Amino acid sequence: MPSPQPAAAPAAPAAPLIAKGTSSLPGTETSRRLLAAAEHTRPLTLWGSSSMASEGGDSATPVAVRIHEHLALAAAPAVVHGYGVGATRSAHTLLMRGLDTPMLLPVGEPAAETGAQEVELDSGLAPHGPIRIPGDVDGVPGLLDGSSGSWIFRPEDASSAGVRGTFRSALARVAEGSRQVLWMGKNNIRDVDAVLEDTQRMWDATAEPAEDTLVLGQWPTPHDAVGSATAEAVAAVNQEQQRRYGAHFLDLAGLFTTEEGLSCPPLAPLRLLEQASTQDALAQQIAPSSLRAPDDIHLNGWGNLAVNWAIVQRMRELRWL
Numbered sequence: 001m002p003s004p005q006p007a008a009a010p011a012a013p014a015a016p017l018i019a020k021g022t023s024s025l026p027g028t029e030t031s032r033r034l035l036a037a038a039e040h041t042r043p044l045t046l047w048g049s050s051s052m053a054s055e056g057g058d059s060a061t062p063v064a065v066r067i068h069e070h071l072a073l074a075a076a077p078a079v080v081h082g083y084g085v086g087a088t089r090s091a092h093t094l095l096m097r098g099l100d101t102p103m104l105l106p107v108g109e110p111a112a113e114t115g116a117q118e119v120e121l122d123s124g125l126a127p128h129g130p131i132r133i134p135g136d137v138d139g140v141p142g143l144l145d146g147s148s149g150s151w152i153f154r155p156e157d158a159s160s161a162g163v164r165g166t167f168r169s170a171l172a173r174v175a176e177g178s179r180q181v182l183w184m185g186k187n188n189i190r191d192v193d194a195v196l197e198d199t200q201r202m203w204d205a206t207a208e209p210a211e212d213t214l215v216l217g218q219w220p221t222p223h224d225a226v227g228s229a230t231a232e233a234v235a236a237v238n239q240e241q242q243r244r245y246g247a248h249f250l251d252l253a254g255l256f257t258t259e260e261g262l263s264c265p266p267l268a269p270l271r272l273l274e275q276a277s278t279q280d281a282l283a284q285q286i287a288p289s290s291l292r293a294p295d296d297i298h299l300n301g302w303g304n305l306a307v308n309w310a311i312v313q314r315m316r317e318l319r320w321l
Helices: 030-033 067-075 088-099 173-177 190-204 229-248 251-258 274-282 301-317
Strands: 043-046 080-085 103-106 117-122 132-137 140-145 151-155 165-169 178-183 213-216
Touching: 043 067, 043 088, 067 080, 067 301, 080 173, 088 165, 088 190, 132 173, 140 165, 165 173, 173 274, 178 251, 190 213, 190 229, 213 229, 213 301, 229 251, 251 301
Parallel strands: 043 080, 043 178, 178 213
Antiparallel strands: 103 117, 103 165, 117 151, 132 140, 132 165, 140 151
């Protein structure tokens, strides 16, 4: 689990000496605003699964394109926390965000040397992917680790072995006061109601729910071609979230399955619309192969570049930047 990124204090430039006999400030008002660090910048927290983790972003482009890295540059000096974890479901995002606080039920005996204890969650949620969540069990700090395929609670202090109680994610404190970008639910997309409910709970958890969240829509892979069950689920989730969130919903399916979207500035040099494979993809209403990673379920570097461009454009429209 990525640790929270510390806010790096920008170096304070030495103020040029004002010539004796003048009270004017150096530069123009515009240049002074540009070079001055913004005050009271709000952090940005990214939640979701493998797409938010930019899995596949190291293919096709000369250098890897990672969403959290690009947004960190765009949002500077604000801190960006990236909490995308591959293979997770929308329920795991709620657990990471601290919106679900399950009881941990010990299984067997703790390890003598480390105090690590296999546990089950009373919610019944099973681990998926390399999920590791810092938090505490009734005040005992540690790490809830599901990366092995089973839940293991690893206390910071081995003498605290055998704890039993309510787990609370420490990431809730990291996210407090933050704006957020959500790209969650693709791995359980067929459970439309659960994806919509879980996303809504994330939306409602912010300080100002009507202003603080940007929801990214799901994009269709070759497994989500027109007529498939997943295509119908993706469309249902996207349509409902567009209705609920309006300008705070970003239609990535439209970005990757329309001529206008495929001609956006970061993709224009690829001349995608002149490629036969792109026309085939448009007919199936899926993202073109030129934007997909080799596994066909993630975006490659070019696809992530387009997503970054679309996010930054929308954040500017929302006056987040």
